[in-house]
Amino acid sequence: MNRRAHGLSWRAVRVWQRNLDVWKRGWKINFLPPLLEPIFTILAFGAGLGAMIGSVTYRGQDYGYVQFIIPAIISISMMYSSFFETSYASFVRMYYQKTFDAMMTTPLSAYDVIAGELLWGATKPVFYTSILLCVVSVMDLFVGGPPFLHYPDSLLLLPFCVVPGIAVACTGMVCTALVPHIEDFNIPFFLFVTPMFLFSGTFFPLDQLPDWVGIVAQAFPLTHTVRIARAATLGRLEAGLFLSLLFLAVWTLVFGWLALRLMRRRLLGTNLPG
Amino acid sequence: MRDVNAPVVRARNLTKRYGPFLAVDHIDFDIRPGECFGLLGPNGAGKSTTIKMLHCFFPPSEGELSLFGLPAETHAREIKARMGVCGQEPSLDPDLSVLQNLVVFARYFNNTGREARRRAEQLLAFISLSHKKNAPIVSLSGGMKRRLQIARALLSDPQLVILDEPTTGLDPQSRHQVWDRISHLKMEGKTILLTTHYMDEAETLCDRLLIMDHGKILEEGTPPELIARHVGGWVIEIVHPTLEVRAWLSERGLAFEETSARAVLHPPDAEALFHALRQRFPGCSCSLRRATLEDVFLKLTGRELRE
Ligand SMILES: Nc1ncnc2c1ncn2[C@@H]1O[C@H](COP(=O)(O)OP(=O)(O)O)[C@@H](O)[C@H]1O
Ligand SMILES: [Mg+2]
Numbered sequence: 001m002n003r004r005a006h007g008l009s010w011r012a013v014r015v016w017q018r019n020l021d022v023w024k025r026g027w028k029i030n031f032l033p034p035l036l037e038p039i040f041t042i043l044a045f046g047a048g049l050g051a052m053i054g055s056v057t058y059r060g061q062d063y064g065y066v067q068f069i070i071p072a073i074i075s076i077s078m079m080y081s082s083f084f085e086t087s088y089a090s091f092v093r094m095y096y097q098k099t100f101d102a103m104m105t106t107p108l109s110a111y112d113v114i115a116g117e118l119l120w121g122a123t124k125p126v127f128y129t130s131i132l133l134c135v136v137s138v139m140d141l142f143v144g145g146p147p148f149l150h151y152p153d154s155l156l157l158l159p160f161c162v163v164p165g166i167a168v169a170c171t172g173m174v175c176t177a178l179v180p181h182i183e184d185f186n187i188p189f190f191l192f193v194t195p196m197f198l199f200s201g202t203f204f205p206l207d208q209l210p211d212w213v214g215i216v217a218q219a220f221p222l223t224h225t226v227r228i229a230r231a232a233t234l235g236r237l238e239a240g241l242f243l244s245l246l247f248l249a250v251w252t253l254v255f256g257w258l259a260l261r262l263m264r265r266r267l268l269g270t271n272l273p274g
Numbered sequence: 275m276r277d278v279n280a281p282v283v284r285a286r287n288l289t290k291r292y293g294p295f296l297a298v299d300h301i302d303f304d305i306r307p308g309e310c311f312g313l314l315g316p317n318g319a320g321k322s323t324t325i326k327m328l329h330c331f332f333p334p335s336e337g338e339l340s341l342f343g344l345p346a347e348t349h350a351r352e353i354k355a356r357m358g359v360c361g362q363e364p365s366l367d368p369d370l371s372v373l374q375n376l377v378v379f380a381r382y383f384n385n386t387g388r389e390a391r392r393r394a395e396q397l398l399a400f401i402s403l404s405h406k407k408n409a410p411i412v413s414l415s416g417g418m419k420r421r422l423q424i425a426r427a428l429l430s431d432p433q434l435v436i437l438d439e440p441t442t443g444l445d446p447q448s449r450h451q452v453w454d455r456i457s458h459l460k461m462e463g464k465t466i467l468l469t470t471h472y473m474d475e476a477e478t479l480c481d482r483l484l485i486m487d488h489g490k491i492l493e494e495g496t497p498p499e500l501i502a503r504h505v506g507g508w509v510i511e512i513v514h515p516t517l518e519v520r521a522w523l524s525e526r527g528l529a530f531e532e533t534s535a536r537a538v539l540h541p542p543d544a545e546a547l548f549h550a551l552r553q554r555f556p557g558c559s560c561s562l563r564r565a566t567l568e569d570v571f572l573k574l575t576g577r578e579l580r581e
């Protein structure tokens with residue numbers, strides 16, 4: 001394959017721009033889920049469950065339950081927003097709308113199209129994280145006790161969110177390259193997203209589970225995302241977190257490579273049997 | 275300096291396999307600058323597959339392909355920048371308005387800002403859709419959508435315009451509108467590659483035709499050449515020919531294509547034969563008409579159903 005003719009180029013940005021334009025068209029509605037979903041979750045888990053649980057010990061210190069789960073809720077919304085984008089949303093553009101076929105009649109290559117979608121998938125968490133930071137900061141104004149968001153460390157979540165964003169976007173795109181039908185996204189949700197949601201040190205510390213669960217959980221990108229996010233919101237950043245960042249980077253390299261390869265094959269229709 | 279008469283498309287031994295299946299089977303053809311080149315063939319003939327190789331969607335499995343004198347393998351981006359493609363399947367962006375569809379698409383060609391917008395508005399006027407510029411795609415009729423998809427293929431002011439079945443499924447008014455726009459493009463001197471299932475369309479619009487089936491080229495030539503070569507000037511059609519009529523025809527050594535309802539003949543001296551036939555069988559319902567491209571097509575590709 002000739003790289004200059006068919007490889008990856010800066011034109012991927014044009015695909016990202018197209019998605020941004022579509023997002024802006026419906027921004028009033030697109031704004032609501034990131035605003036409301038986490039508020040509901042914080043209310044249900046925080047006020048409901050938090051009253052029963054009281055405090056949680058994290059790295060040798062006690063924290064309120066809401067304080068403990070807020071970084072997890074922010075991390076989960078990073079994961080969901082990017083996974084949803086490159087799974088269901090990309091699939092619809094590819095399969096039903098033929099958007100990618102049309103793009104590929106222009107100077108864009110298949111790799112440009114895929115990379116543009118991945119970039120967009122990594123951008124979605126930026127909207128979600130910024131809205132959540134605002135919402136929780138407002139809550140901090142009204143709720144007494146230790147703050148939910150420790151500043152300025154919590155501001156690091158904004159640049160940071162694109163890291164799990166791209167890692168998870170690549171994973172979603174690999175699924176899009178492989179699922180025969182749109183209903184089949186149930187499988188990666190059931191096998192990947194939901195276990196991560198529950199067992200990534202999100203709603204309870206990992207050391208309360210059997211050892212092997214904690215070890216398996218180290219293979220989840222969400223575990224490392226929550227670890228970094230929690231250290232930031234609680235003001236406990238430390239050098240050891242670089243390992244988690246490294247994990248997410250390696251995950252992105254592996255799944256990014258797979259996403260480009262497998263998705264290109266699917267777009268060109270050369271992975272059909274017979 | 276490059277030869278102005280050099281072919282816009284040059285394909286040699288062009289071949290595409292889907293797995294073991296040969297969809298395009300070692301075909302050779304040239305498309306010359308400024309001509310409207312028609313690619314005809316029944317469903318599954320390999321037209322769309324050929325077109326996808328031309329717009330560098332996928333590489334040929336075998337053979338040589340160059341466009342504008344550039345090899346497709348190494349110059350896909352340059353080639354695609356100089357052509358506009360209206361694919362067979364609808365691919366307008368339902369998430370964007372009519373005008374946005376054009377403006378966003380122009381950006382893929384790196385045309386941005388006021389100039390891109392001006393070109394988009396101009397094309398909307400060209401396809402009589404200016405009044406719909408802020409409408410969502412779902413609100414357009416089938417004909418409007420097709421016109422918009424054709425306009426989208428013209429955004430980069432391409433030298434070569436590829437239209438894969440641009441009138442399939444349209445009502446007669448919309449078809450005529452599309453024909454009118456295509457004629458206009460011809461007058462502007464654009465090279466056009468067109469596929470269609472409507473032989474009247476091919477006969478009026480195309481300067482040169484290529485008929486293919488099962489991935490192979492069956493014939494090539496101008497519409498009048500093909501008609502003269504294969505069916506002559508006139509055709510006799512006999513509805514429900516009786517056994518006597520058939521016997522009479524066979525006696526004279528006249529070959530005819532037959533379906534359950536009719537026999538079709540392309541005899542050399544059709545007029546004389548027609549009168550003889552009418553005299554011999556006054557009750558026979560038969561007609562004499564000018565031969566068309568459809569007669570050539572059916573003669574070459576057979577009358578049985580495809581798919
Ligand atoms: N992606 C594909 N994978 C496998 N077979 C295909 C694919 N696309 C087309 N074909 C087959 O190749 C043949 C030619 O198809 P196509 O080029 O679309 O024909 P046409 O456009 O002339 O109707 C058909 O038999 C079709 O079923
Ligand atoms: Mg076709």
